[in-house]
Amino acid sequence: MCECVATSQEHAPPKCIFPEQKDTDGVDYRKNLIKVPSCDMHNTEKSTEDEYLMYILPTSIATNNVGINQFLTKVQRAIKRNPGIAFNLSQGAQKVIVHDTEKNSWFEALAIRMDMERVRKVIEMNARAIFFKLHKEKFLGPIKVYTNFSLKLDSTEQNNFQEKIFNMSELLLRSYQLQGENQDVFAYRIARNGDIELIEFTFYGISKALAVLQHD
Numbered sequence: 001m002c003e004c005v006a007t008s009q010e011h012a013p014p015k016c017i018f019p020e021q022k023d024t025d026g027v028d029y030r031k032n033l034i035k036v037p038s039c040d041m042h043n044t045e046k047s048t049e050d051e052y053l054m055y056i057l058p059t060s061i062a063t064n065n066v067g068i069n070q071f072l073t074k075v076q077r078a079i080k081r082n083p084g085i086a087f088n089l090s091q092g093a094q095k096v097i098v099h100d101t102e103k104n105s106w107f108e109a110l111a112i113r114m115d116m117e118r119v120r121k122v123i124e125m126n127a128r129a130i131f132f133k134l135h136k137e138k139f140l141g142p143i144k145v146y147t148n149f150s151l152k153l154d155s156t157e158q159n160n161f162q163e164k165i166f167n168m169s170e171l172l173l174r175s176y177q178l179q180g181e182n183q184d185v186f187a188y189r190i191a192r193n194g195d196i197e198l199i200e201f202t203f204y205g206i207s208k209a210l211a212v213l214q215h216d
């Protein structure tokens with residue numbers, strides 16, 4: 001993502017979202033994690049942003065049992081060490097009623113305010129890393145990021161637009177296989193159509209982020 005000399009290796013996506021074996025009854029979710037070369041500055045910057053993902057993803061209701069377990073173990077330990085994190089996450093939180101349209105059930109949940117700029121930045125950095133891993137070259141062009149685990153409480157229009165983007169991208173991605181060694185934690189698909197390249201991240205089986213790369 002820059003022209004500096006690479007001095008270290010960085011995980012993409014971050015190692016911290018993959019459960020430690022002590023938390024999984026011995027199941028290894030850290031098989032063949034993806035690493036890319038990184039300069040010192042971006043390594044430090046990415047690590048800081050990656051940490052935000054570690055809190056946000058397992059906290060979401062859009063997660064499988066691996067994500068729930070990660071929330072109950074690693075995330076809880078981190079909060080115990082630094083209670084300010086829980087305070088920051090709960091700032092501006094609102095009680096909401098969620099309608100599960102598949103099971104047609106209703107339940108109470110807490111809507112947490114997500115720092116979208118931060119999430120976009122971290123997905124963008126990870127998308128550049130995955131691109132480099134696959135194509136052995138840097139992508140320095142613009143990237144747009146969408147997430148399906150964020151909702152606007154006051155704009156159905158925005159939520160519908162977001163759903164439309166994911167439905168449209170599915171048309172292009174559906175003929176490509178999910179990749180990744182630890183798919184209960186992270187899997188990805190990649191497809192290109194003309195100047196547009198899509199990298200879709202799936203975290204904990206349900207939460208998706210879409211990176212749209214605009215080639216020249």
Ligand SMILES: [Zn+2]
Pocket residue numbers: 001002003004038039040041042043
């Ligand atoms: Zn750099």
